[in-house]
Amino acid sequence: MLNRSLCAAARARGMLAAPLVGSAAPSHAGPSRAAHSHSVAGAVSQPAAGDARPQHRARKGTGGNRQLPGVRNQQQRAQPRAAAYAEHDVWQPLSPPKPAFARPPRQPAWMAAPRDNAATQHNGRLLRLRAALGAGDGAAVHEAWLALGEGRSRLIEADRVLLLRLAKRELEDAGGDTEAIAAARRDYALAAAQRRSALTVDWARLCLRAGDVDTPARLAATFIGAAPPTHAGVDVQVLSLVSLAMLGWCSQSRDLQPLLALVRGQPHLRSATISLPRIRRTCDAVFKEQPCLLPNAEQAREAAMEAAPLLDASWGIDSLPARQAEDEEDDGEPARSLATSDPDTQNSLATRFASLAGMRQADAVLALDAAAQRAIELGYLRSGADAEWTDQTTASLLEALLGLDKRAEAAAAWKAHLVRSGKPRPSSTVWSGLLHGYARVVDSTALWDTWKSMRPEERTPKMLTTTISGLFHGREVEEARERAMALFQEARSQGPLSVEVWNAVLYGQVTSDRIAVVESLLQEMVAGHNGAPRPSVSTFNTVLRYFARRGDIPELQARLRAMSEFGIEPDVVTYTTVLDGLMRAGRSSPTATVLQLMRESGEAPNVYTHTALLKGLLNPGGTLEASGARMHAVPHFREALELLLKMEAEGPLPSEVTYNAVAHAVVRHGTDVHEALSTLPEPFSSPVPLSAPGEEPGVLDCLAREAPNVGIALQIWDRMRARKLPLPRPAVHTFLMAFLSASHLPEPAVRALERRTTQLLERCTSEGPSPRPRTWLLVLQLLMERNSPATLKRVLALHGKWAADRPEAADGMLGRLVHQARTQLAQDRGE
């Protein structure tokens, strides 16, 4: 269908509106009719089977040393406490508040017209309450409060805040003699606190200081079930309330199980990182002021700090199906998870490791590992629950650590797993975590070594796909590709392989431009020869990618026709690939046709489609050398930024790739941005980014005026940060380029951007994405063109630290450039 329509694109194009592109782009010639170029090139060149080379490189992470360290003894000091509380009515202290207070009013009181007598009466009482609040008269407030009766539920937010402030002040003023006042005022303060706010946390803290340990828990219970906040990340108020509740319960040696159960089952908390220092600060604040009537204060604080990791380990655990459903709603894409993609082996802790790794929070991964181990030993995470530590958990932890380049930690986790499991060999699941981790950091050598270390019975068909696909991504391209092909041929000789394995091989051949091999493999699949599986839509999409990347539209058409003849319908990936191919060829008009076709076929454009579209808008002449003069067509910044804002508002949400595509184009085409500035949508028309710590806002105003493209790039970074998107390496390079390539800027702006440069490099060396030689080359080259010895010195120092355990970094171009930079610096100093 698509192929026929593509041929008709030129005809149809006049009738089709450009749906996503704000204004119709200038039209170029439509695609030419393709000749049948269906013949497949020569026979398969069979790569040599097997790999005779000796294994010379030491295995990474697979831990040859399996000695048992004495880790067990120190872990046994606490007994599982959960059982002792089995009969205890754990919900007693957390019984819900009176129904009248359970929900905030649906309608503010002032909106209800005084139509009848009851309403007039209510308004009168309300006015009395407000008058008492205004006068700060505690006794009168309390009296008015009691008189209000049912009307309490109709208080507006402002009333509640005032009530809470008054209650807080009274409790503060009461000094040591707090019991009576706390008891008398608690009911209205509690009602007033039907809202997450810093004030609520204040109130809970005051109650705790007054020795009341149940109110914080009750507040936590109230809020935790309420609607989650709209922002991503930790619900700080809830975390503080739970921390305070925990402190209170520790002071009475109560079991924490019910409290921990509270923070479980909160799907929106799953990806949140619990900051242990924050829990500590919250608890410490209770003791800051005297008097503190909390019993056993010191022991309570110690116990709470010891228990804080349990909170971390339980946070957001459970309710996995809910979380999944939520993820899929987001943008139609399944959650990006690491080893946990198999629904049969879902495991909460594994999911959290994966999401922490996704946010590149290596410390949080390690802290959660420790916390979870402890929680298991204390019996708070129990066998049979999905919080159990399974092989899946270990696999996810390993993948996360390897993916974050924490090899030593991964090796320790590997060893700990073998000790814990008591088995001589890890399971397939655990091996799989290792493979995925190495595939993630494209370490084909380690990947291969891992594959070799596995026994045949430990290998699964999926792992073959993982390994082959990982080898094709590796850096030692030739060697890895040979290994991957040998692996494929060997496996093939032993029996039919899945279409996924074949697709992985095809993908590898496509990305290394081996189109002849691609053709012959595809032909085998189409013909069903030699046990080759039937090609899937992915197979065709993979082949299409080859021609799309080249902007080879006749071939795209031929392939689409072949696909259709084979009886496979295009999917969203097909459409995106074709769209991308058209854009690369500099043809913007047929793209409207593709989008229209998508609409007709019910394949909704997703974030990939939109990103390709954005790239096309920003490179209207195409991105291929062949498109020659059109390369210099002016980017459609207005349309692109409008589309970006539209995606943020209506979805599909932009990914880090989307943002980087825009930022990169903006940085590269500074002059064009300057000229288009007044036409850009807010906030990009006055591109003042958020200020970094210690940065004066005036500098950024100046930057927005003098280098608006840098301002916009930084605004885009702000948006990525707000969405908690990871910072990919290409984006690091984009921003480094932005910081160091703007010329003719006033001195303060230059200094601010150079400070941002060193800050970004520092961030990369400490938490990633770790710099590559390319990163340093980029920075040093740009920096040496200008006269900034102080910054150059700092960058060289950072590079020195990075290069310390990379002896190979001293070679080659980077080594020479570093030497040159050092010389330049020394000369500066000499003069």
Add this chain to the structure above:
DNA sequence: GTAGGGTTAG
């Protein structure tokens, strides 16, 4: 690990 960013090393 099918598609989008630029990368890889120089």
